[in-house]
Amino acid sequence: MDVKPYPLQFKPEMKERVWGGRALERFGLELPAGAIGEGWMIGDHPNGTTKVVNGELAGVGLDAIRERYGREWFGSRGFSEKNGRFPLLIKLLDCNDDLSIQVHPTDDYEGLPAGELGKTEMWYILDAKPGAKIIYGLKDNVDRQTMETAIAEGRIMDTLQEVPVKAGDAFYIPAGTVHALCAGVVVAEIQQNSDTTYRLFDYNRPGLDGKLRELHIEDSLNVIAYDGAGAVHLTSTETPAGQWLTIASSPYFVVEKGVVDAPWRLGTSRESFSILIIAEGEGSLQWADGEKPVKAGECYLLPATLGEYGLDGKMTVLRSVVPA
Template sequence: MTNTMIKPYPLLFQPEMKERIWGGRALAQFGLELPEGSIGEGWMIGDHPNGTTTVLNGPLAGTGLDAIREHYGKEWFGTKGFSERNGRFPLLIKLLDCNDDLSVQVHPTDTYDGLPEGELGKTEMWYILDAKPGATIVYGLKEGVDRAAMEAAIAEGRIMDTLQVVPVEAGDAFYIPAGTVHALCSGVVVAEIQQNSDTTYRLYDYDRPGLDGKLRELHVEASLNVIAYEGAGAQRMKTDGIRPGEWLTIASSPYFIVEKGIVIEPLALKTTPESFVILVVADGQGTISWNEGVERLALRSGQCLLLPASLGGYTVDGSMTVLRSMVP
């Protein structure tokens, strides 16, 4: 990358597609090119050893998010836009196609002793983009389930008896702090905003073979260690009562704030020096303009943009539902 000064602009990335035993082909509905196989995850904005996305548009096309981080630093990501623990971009943005049930799992906090070197904990949130009739997810434990009850249920092959299963519809939002037992189930397409982590502990995987034909590894002891049996502050909400031009906070954590907005006419916004902004187009289409309206980019559902903290004023227009995320 040259040292010439490039003016900040909205960055679109080439997604990293991940084959998963539970994946399908639904992400093609967003105009994304899918490789062969069951594609479960599109890592849309990533700066992780297991997936680093590269820019598709503008002067930085072909440049990885890690190189942008190293070159432009806090000027583009903001004074708070870094993981204090490993210096990387602090969030990971995914689209998920759950063509089958995901394993029942739990994620550790940043302070868990068993974390791999340089890895973060994983607090996350889900926004349901699409859900088939009757779709459900696993979301937390039933009242009164402690470690002993969970261990007994696992030993007796009845772990599902300890879990809350809740119905989901498009537009539902779920906040999943580290320590919350959870599982997406078949029939949902999800936008996921999470800490930049790829650490998952599996409690249960329906005794099914993985992509290699073998049973996937379980992490029962680590899971039992990190589950927040008293609850970690998980929250869910319906988001359909929102009016155009308003921003509804649908997840608030120490790692990210996520808001939902409806765009039906030009909406003038701006970044702050503290944090980048991530826009996820949940549905519809429109445009984003910046540099006092001189520059413009067309947007469609499924696109995820990284707006540098130093971008300043920008305007979104069209007919879109947008998720806006930043670091608090």
Template sequence: MTKPYPLLFQPEFKERVWGGRALEQFGLDIPEGHIGEGWMIADHPNGTTSIVNGELAGRGLDEVREQFGREWFGSKGFSEVNGRFPLLIKLLDCNDNLSVQVHPTDDYEGLPKGELGKTEMWYVLDAKPDAKIIYGLKEGVNRETLKEAMENGTVMDQLQEVSVKAGDTFYIPAGTVHALCAGVVVAEIQQNSDTTYRIFDYNRPGLDGKPRELHIEDSLNVTAYEGSGATTMSTEGTAPGEWLELAKSPYFVVEKGVVSGAWSLSTSAESFTIVVVCEGQGTLSWDNGSIDYTSGQCFLLPANLGAYTLDGQSTVLRSYLP
């Protein structure tokens, strides 16, 4: 019988017109090209990650989910909509501006079959001095003014820009108009969805040389004009050995922790735990093993793992289901 242990995966890398080479800073062996996304823990038709450590090496996350089910992923760990793993964990390299976009809720009628809505959060791992993001609409923008701006090319005048630095965090519920801009590297925790509606893409060609599709009607339909509940915070000064809550949604809780020496923790029977190593290194140990960790790695800890210890000097994110 396979005992539960922390799972580490081979990322699925995605070339994007806005991507670059920044994920190499984490020691990741990324393919040639403009790599914008590393899907670190994924169970989706557009990318499924495979385990690289321990007894289950070579098995996909989908296979492990099917074999070990609720015991490993917790009583809350199944998506009742499509059976897949409920979250998607990414690292993003924004070498150029991403398209201005918005994501639907789970109940949007236009969703592709089997797809979920997309509520997400970003933790900024690295940012150039003048880096910024687009985060929400300006006061008073409604469907009519946004539609008019989309038609006459003045969308950028309707959007809020926010300066960012490493350690900032942004919660982005479905319906929030947003875009990462050039010069940031982020960790993203999101619902397991790959549905994006583009509002504006800077009139640039895609990787195939043709303009990328815009989704005017869907975007106008799903945007939360009265506010979506988006929140942001700086996480400077997080005390070692204490969890700081960054985002809490119906789909995930994300907390930041600073590891300084040994920190004894435990999983819960209700949910798996995901640990994203933002910086530093150390050792992750449990009752019958240990593994060294370093920045950029993302571990899936089964719900039935129980007690575990993070040791070393590092900054981590912890995610689980609420």
């Protein structure tokens, strides 16, 4: 079947988490029963593959689209070199409670499961309750021995940096950075296509099955970047309309923020797909063969061959591409 490229929207894969809630309903998303912590909005992973809900490819999974259209739609940079899958995983997170203190490995960590990638990611804070914070990196002079001793003595929190957050803040989290989202935030997450997390501490709480969740102390100690991995954050509340502001840049993704308040003509590149996350507001998305209304909480995969497209309305948009 010869299908012209068009913006793809997917049915999210919802994940129940001990720290989740119901806040994703505010975006009009349909949630199953339970504490829903993660909506996998665009995913091509064994633990969650999303299916298209719009247009000619409705009902087709992202994995099948990858196999059918290959580099034509995803671009020359649109594949993981390690496992051939779509390189990114896009999530919305509802943190009704604190997440575990955790760290992710790099691609070359020998303890990774077969076919799995490392996990460099970034967060964009969509909403934050007063006083909300995150754990973001280590305090000065914390080395492996210091961390190991603090864990053994039950005082890991003494080694960690707490950072207050508000809507519009962006955080780049390279693999090796100790981190944790805390209660009261809703987040858009752009990350490598990986589901590998090593937990250092989980507040001694039971998981959904009533048992204490597994910790991964040795793996965590092995992959922590004690001297820093290049984590940076910025506040982007003053983004000028009609311009892209880079809020995260890595070897795996570049994420930009744009404010739409008038018609804005844009285009895709043959080298990479584009992913649009509507972070706030509503408007429309136009391309050569169509137009559709869009609103906060929606995510779209624009094929590399889509070409010219346009945005209009009153909204804040995050755009992600794979860099050269």
